[in-house]
Amino acid sequence: MMQIQQLQRALALETIGMSKNFGALQALADVSIKVAPGSFHALLGENGAGKSTLVKCIMGFYVPTSGAILLDGIEADLGTPARAAALGLGMVYQHFTLVPSLTGAENLVISRADVGAIIDWREETRRLDAFMATMPFEVPLNVPTGQLAAGQKQKLEILKQLYLGRRLLILDEPTSVLTPDEARSVLGLLRQMTRMGDLTVLMISHKFHEVTAFADEVSVLRKGSFVGSGRTAALTPAQMAAMMIGDARLAVMDHRASVAAGAEPALLVQGVTAPDKTGLKTISIAHVAVKPGEIVGIAGIAGNGQKEFLEILAGQREMSSGSICVHGAAYHATRLEARQRHVRFIPEEPLHNACAPKMTVAENLALRIFDTNAKGEKRVWLNQTRLTSHARRLVEDFNVKTTSLASPINTLSGGNVQRATLARELTGEVDLLIVANPCFGLDFSAVAEIRARIMAARNAGTAVLLVSEDLDELFELSDRILVMSGGEIVFETPIAAADVATIGAHMAGHH
């Protein structure tokens, strides 16, 4: 028995009574979790539940207010990130930390703490080859990492941690930039390595299907406290969700009303081309039509031209050719056109793209109406009374939680900023709604409510173009799903016939 213990490389991790206060705010309250050596452990919780704080305490980025960490049953002093690294703890982030212009091999070697001022590349290459021979998977090490696909980059990130001799990996939503296939492959590898006893994995995730399929055990945090743990085999997603949100009630979504078959499209995009943000590639949208009372979802991995397409629709990027029509007439996204044809646009991360962060809630809610009177006529003098009463009505209708209407909007939580933005854009007559990643970074109850609002708008006859990186969201809301890859729409399917695997393959460019 002793023999086996010593052979095992994977670390056991235990936190005992971890608390972390930021001033008056208690981000973490007496959290004790136990991660068995060689296990694949998932850490679940809503935004702000304290997952990141806990992980940062473990990694030595934060000094916990109280509590202890045991590694292999021995209390460890993890005061700094360097100490944590030396003890074999490594972290893989949602976004990549590789230097894109360097090759995989170069990235690996320079990440070592003990690398000297002069690198003997022949010797390093020999050692790398020996290391790679022990690894269960391969990544091309001689190409600049910028040219690798997202899945390979994420594998290289993991490889880097193993190369650095880490025995416990913490992964922060590692699959959020991967296709479903890539995600499966990366998580499968990690699971295989934990099975062999080389590695312990603690993964922060939002995705139940990943947790159920790959994790052995799960621990759940809610509002900074530990609420429970268990073997994933014994828990259903519904039970896990219940642990995460407690007794909060979620908004219920309307049933899908049927689309009028013969309706003219509210939005018609034809033959649009434009250079992408690098100017090297071309965005080319041959045909997109959205009918009233229909949600058309656009799937795709970030960076495949969705951003540019949205900029074109918002009038912020010039087209080289093509046309955009709203209700049959050319549309250039001016303020007047948007107002007359009832077109609304909600970009992703509304605090950064749709609000003036330091202006007040009332002022931000007025962005669409401040220059007109109740009849929609242009005005020179600002009507403060109208602004305030408008804001109060919107805040009540959409249940925006704010200390006061005079608070700067950046003091609101992400969910409330999104509610405020939806309130502004969904009030009044809306014929066409263009919305991007509306639920990014929001908690369960906010997500349920915002999706319900979008569905309600659809049922009221609004044509919705939904661009999202979240496939679950697209499946839940869309009537049709289009897939964007390499700046083009490469696939289209009605929701009834939609299949994750096919969509995933098209997202990855295999078509």
Added chain:
Amino acid sequence: MTNASPDTLTGMPRVEVAGRPEALAKWARHAEALVIPGGALLAGLAVFSVFLQVLGKSPLAFFQAIYLGGLGSAFSLDNALTHASPLLLTALCVALPARLGLVIIGGEGALVLGGLAAASVALPLQGQPYLIVLCAMAAAGVLAGGLWIGMVGALRYYRGVNETIASLLMAYIGIALMNQLIEGPLRDPASLNKPSTYPIGQAYRIASIPGTQVHWGLVVGILACLCSWVLMERTTWGFAARVAGGNVRAAQIQGLPVGKLIMAFTFIAGACAGLAGMIEVAAVQGNANASLASGYGYTGILVAFLARQNPLAIIPVAFMLGAIDASGSLLQRHMGLPDATVEVLQGILFITILFSDTFYGRIKWLNPDLWARAQP
């Protein structure tokens, strides 16, 4: 916000913010804008006092001298107000674009060219009625300054040129242009030691406000500040400009005319500085000469930042810095301190004011949005 009915959105009576009276919350938000710059001012003066101690001078005597030179007598008060008058306008040249998110520090160039244009226009109009000449001079000053800074706005919007650097470098060009012209084509041969344009003529000078030695330019400056405040806070144009300054992406997505706003507000800003130049020529100098470039444009930057780009706050701040400016010569005579001491003081104040910017929203009793988080 004064409605006392229960607030369905937060479940609290609407007259309260986080359990405290709404009036208190409102008061706290206003107080923040006074307490933080006030504190920065005191901190700056404290640092400057240390500087004086190191020089072996008494800070007390220094501040006394500033008081005497700037406020102590009717004469020094007039002097301070005269110095404050151009600062009101050059501060607007910084404050208005700042609300649009543009940091423009080249007001000096617009002032100088505004003065030069005004003096040049006055010459061919000799003999015309007073009001016509004065209006023509004002129009010339406004146009020259407005186009000069408007050019900076155009470079920014159409070509993405950094407006701070562009305006500063264009100020040097503007000053060089003036020097070139007053030493060349526009020079009055009678101005021997100090190259100047021909005088605009005693008949066309701006008079003093009755009972004082202060010219009417002070009133113009104060009116400009009041109008600017109304423009920014009470009109839809000002609102649109504040949105564009707060987040240009949000403004563009809402279809606000960001380009037009930038052009219009940089023009108005430059026009203010140009008007300051015209007033300096018509009320103080009597012609355009190198004394126009005496730093009002740069002190205006300090005034605008001290006033947190608020046109109303510019009025008292400009007066305070006018008083400091005015006491410069007294300091030299009484304390044996060089003229530049005042600039050291201004520099220190500028640094502390910029530093104080980091405190906004972080001082709990001044920020109602933090009150609710008191209870853990």
